[in-house]
Structure formats: C-alpha cells, structure tokens
Amino acid sequence: MHTPASPPTPRPRRLLLVDCDQFFVQCARIADPDGAGRQALLLVGGSPRSRGVVTSASYETRAFGVRSGMPTAAALRLCPGAVVAPVPRSLCLEKSREVRAVLRDFSPVVEPASIDEAYIDMSGTEALYAHESLAGTARRMQADVRARAGIAVSIGGGTSRILAKLAAGRAKPAGVLVVEPGAEIEFMRSVLLRDIPGIGPVLAEELARHELTTAEQTLGLDRVALEQWLGPSRARWLFDRVRGIDDGHVHSTREARSMSREETFPVDLTEDPDLQTQLLALAVRLGADLRREGLRARTITVKLRDSDFRTRQASKTVDEGVETDRAIYEMARSLLSRLRQDRRTGARLLGIGVTKLAAPAPTQAAMFDEAGIESDRDRRLARAADVARAKFGRDAVRPGRLLDS
DNA sequence: TCTGGGGTCCTAGGACCC
C-alpha cells in the first residue's frame, strides 16, 4: 500500500443497441396474418382521410422512396400499389415488453430508448459468458428474441451508445455489427454527420454551410475552429460525437418526465365549444393514464396547432400536483381560452400535456383539501370512476357533468 | 407532399429572493 494510488484504468464499456426491424410492420403482420401478413407493399399508420402519416413502411415500399413520417397520401402517390394497415397499438406494446424480457435474461441493465429499441450494458459479463465475443452474444440474443417474441431485430455494439446505435443502423435488416475497442475512429470515418443521433436537419444545414457533411471532415478540425462556428457547448458535443464518444451510461430505471395526449382533427375546428368538448375528452384520457401510473402533475400545458400549422402553447404550474380529470380540465380550459384570445383561427390539433410529475406523498393528503384546486373527495370520485370503467367498460362513467361546472 | 402522436432535452427572458 506504499505505491501511489493509480487512477482506475476504465475498461472499455460493452454496449449493445437492439433495434426491431420495421417494428410496426412486423406487428401489423402478426396482428392480421391473412391481410397485412400477405402484403409486401405495406404501410402502417393513419389513413390519408384522417390526415395520417406513415408510422412504418415495409422494406419493399421503401424502394419507392416511401419513408416513415411521410403523409400517407404522399406515400400512396409514390407507391400506388401499397396497402395501409392501422397501428395495432396494444399488440405493439405487448411485443415491446416481450422483447425486453428476453434482453433482461442477458443483462440486468436494459434501458428502453423507445417502443422498438433498447440499450443493454454488457460490461462485466465477460466471465458470465465464458469470454464469448460481444458479437457472438449479440447473435444468440437475436436468435432468442426471434424464437421467443417472434420479432426480427438488428443489433449494434460498441464502447459507447452512439457507436452501438450507428452500428445497429448499418446492421439492418436482421444483422449484427460490433465496433471493436480501438476501431472507433476508423468506423466513424465512414459516418455522415446527418446520421449522427442529435444532428437533425437544422444543425446539419448549419454544418453544411461550413462545408462539413462527414465525420471525417470534422475529425480534421481542432476544437478552436469548431468553437468559433458553434459556440463552446455545441463544439465540445460535436468534437466528441465524431470520435464516437458519449457518456456511455445505460440507465435501467428512468422515470417519465412528461405525459401528453393530443389529437389532429380530420377537419379544422373553429368553434370554441367544439374545442372544449375535445379538450374534455383529452383531459379524461390523460387523467386516467396519470392515475394508472400513480402520479400527480404540477404543470399543465395546452397545445394548439392552427390551420397554418403554427403551434402555440400555454402552461400553468400549481403548488400541489393534480390527478383528476376535473382539475386537469379546468386548468386546461383557461389556458385554451387564453390561446384562443391571442389568435382565433381554425385549429387542426389540440393537446394536453403534464410535467413536473411526482407520486403523491402519503401523509399530506387532506392538508390542502379546501384551498387546493382538487379536493380529496374529487380524487376518491375519480378513482371510483376508474374502477367502474375497468369493470364495466369505457362508457360506464360519462364525464358530461364536468362541462356544466 | 401537406405535414401523427408520443416523448426528451435545451435555451432564454423575466420574476423573485437574498
């Protein structure tokens, strides 16, 4: 113990990103084997009538230039033979859970990044897998997911999240690609800036104005030049990313920061009473989901998208979190009327969101009963209604009376 | 072409407090 403490030599992390191939397309085919299951040219998402967009396009339709996020009407123009299937929501959630369950059998550190992808930290599992290569483990994982969940996935691996992510993209479809420790820079030389997570159309355009479109070009620049163009914080960020470096942490427990429900109307709404009716329906959905998670929210946000696609929002924070449809609706209604007073045009979308979420402290229940926006009695009524709906169906308890209050 | 729904994170100004 007389030797000076040497800094711990960090072993390179071993991270995987498991990404389901054309996830919603796979789910739609499982949900309807005789219909969507037989269609090669398949689009999953909203219909053109409801101003829908493509949530996921089968590989066969992508050859026509179809991409997810594209208006369904536009996709059908590119690929007139395609069939449109709805998103089978509950099956997608079920499949997502099944995939994750398989992954947790390989490592306890699994972080869902979205419904169809998850990061897995395999650091420290070398001995457990008898020094099998990371790519070898990934291939067994892929086969297990296919066998147990019936879902085809691609898997990328590397010493950081960004490398795992980029490698997974390159492994598609149904492949495995691991960037070995030491090979990071070589791999990044082949990456377009546009493809780096966190670089979207706006930043890509700004970088292109400085003649930067590839990671390789960016690798040749020192920090100072980058800082002059981007400012210190974005420069440091990009300097690391083009080298395949990020903080590399995989968090298996992350709490939700926000929850929202929104709806785009088939036809723009212009009348305030119609908007209030829609607002109430959204408050009821959001309230039920909030209570199911055992959460209360301190901030309510109303989002309005006008006919010209301009999006506006208004929010309000209160001291005590709320959870009832009634409190959410009443706060939302006053926010909506503010937005409507500012600008009164047709509305194509209305939404309610909540943030500053927390589980209620068990002791402070009745303290603010009289003063608060939501009483204990309100909460008991809301929960009783939840129970009735669970037992007798969605329409067992109608929210109509809230409108008269 | 005519633009969904669910999220995360960041920035910037102003209020307010010390």
Added chain:
DNA sequence: TCTGGGGTCCTAGGACCC
C-alpha cells in the same frame, strides 16, 4: 438616487428522436 450579482423557478419555443 442609482445600481450589484447569483440562484431558482416559471414560461414559451424549438430541435430532435422513433
């Protein structure tokens, strides 16, 4: 009378991701 600096919170907007 004129003038501080720092910290935290709220609000609005926007970029980005799947």
